[in-house]
Amino acid sequence: MLNELEKLAAFIGNTPLIELKNNDANLFAKLEYNNFTGSSKDRASFSIIYNGIRDGKINEDTTIIASSSGNLAISVASICKRLKLKFIPVIDPNINSAYETLLNLISYEVVKVTERDYTGGYLLTRIETVDRLQAETPNSFIADQYGDPNNYKGYAGLGEEILSSFKDLDYIFTAVSSSGAITGISSYIKQRRPEIKIIGVDVEGSVIFNAKPVKRYISGIGASRIPPIIENAIIDDVVIVSQLDIIRGCFELLNEQAIFAGASSGAVYLAAKNHAKANTVKATSLMIFPDKGHTYLDTIYNKEWGAELAVKLKETELV
Ligand SMILES: Cc1ncc(COP(=O)(O)O)c(C=O)c1O
Missing domain, CATH: 3.40.50.1100 (Rossmann fold)
Structure with missing residues (x-):
């Protein structure tokens, strides 16, 4: 079975790296949706x-x-x-x-x-x-x-790909759910290049970074319990993005960069862009884009769904 599995290894990892258009930062995205089944998982x-x-x-x-x-x-x-x-x-x-x-x-x-x-x-x-x-x-x-620690250990290859692609890199923005990606990337990178800052991006209502629990309607990012493997992560900062901002981030990514990606990519795009705008120095930042937008067509990319979500969230706020 391991032989058969090793044949698949050729189709996992070595994902494309793309430079995005941005005046405030040198902004790059690792297109993890190019993996075998369409995501970094x-x-x-x-x-x-x-x-x-x-x-x-x-x-x-x-x-x-x-x-x-x-x-x-x-x-x-x-x-x-x-x-x-x-x-x-x-x-x-x-x-x-x-x-x-x-x-x-x-x-x-x-x-x-x-x-x-x-x-x-x-x-x-x-x-x-x-x-x-x-x-x-x-x-x-x-x-x-x-x-299972083998979840985050599976991201050592991603850490290696990142380090071999950048001579200078200031920030890595990655969305968090099971925390496999951020734990694997950070534990690999911090051992070798501790100056690179790891920024976790989570959604409002997720409890991973002890935010106030709120009903979540967006899939892929966030969790309703703290994943045990995150204790091995080295995270410098956390950005919590609202559910409506995630939708905005996805549309901005589509309209500004022609990248049709999932909720987590929209979240990290928004977080990295805001960070770049607020930063006086032009930094180099990498974002991890875990999946594509197709499975979000009925949600994130559906304008009616977005409008209904805005009403629902407002109602929850008022309770
Ligand atoms: C949509 C999406 N968001 C976020 C992530 C990062 O998740 P995790 O923290 O579980 O590694 C992934 C990983 O593949 C993903 O597919």
Whole structure:
């Protein structure tokens, strides 16, 4: 299986680096959506599965289980398909319909939870379901992006690509969810070039950096619990972006740079641009763009959805 997996390695990493138009900074973006299944999660899932096989936790008969409705599920499902491994993603009703269709096409089985937990979300029900499935499935393995250190270790390659591309680099802006990307990039880079500042970008309502919890409608960025692996990260600063600003960031990215990317890219673009504007020195900054915009067409890129979100958020503010 490792041989088969290694063939995929050629399609993960070495993603393009593009310089963007900006008067206040030398602004670059790493287009992580060019990875095998369209997101930077390929680095995480490759590493989790590769090390799971190497450590003897995954063999040909193993069933892989993951609580994910997003890019990680798509990536793990695709890798499992290539390796002929059984994969069960545990999803919830908030899943994007294109992702649900694809997961149904390539997974062994899709388990969709429908009951909300006491917080009003689905996270705890999903975790409970994953644990139950693991208990009842002999030879099963949980691809746990929040707790498995192989998630962030999978981003060492990204750190290496960044350092080999820049002689001078001041800032790296990266969106945070499971924290795999920021933990992997920062632990690699800080050991070698500690002067490069790592800026985490999160969404309002996410609890990762202890912000006030608010209902979140935008997928991909943020988390409703602090990911254990983040304790290995070295983060210099954090920018919290509002949900409406993320939408603005995505449209600005599209209109100013002709880049059609997902919510996290819009968030880091806005954060990096504002940072550049406020900075008196012309710095060199790199942004990580994790995925493309297609799966956000019904949300971020839908003007009606955006207008409804603005009303909903205003109502929550007034409560
Ligand atoms: C849409 C999106 N946002 C943010 C991230 C960064 O997430 P994490 O902190 O889980 O590594 C990813 C990683 O692939 C992503 O796909």
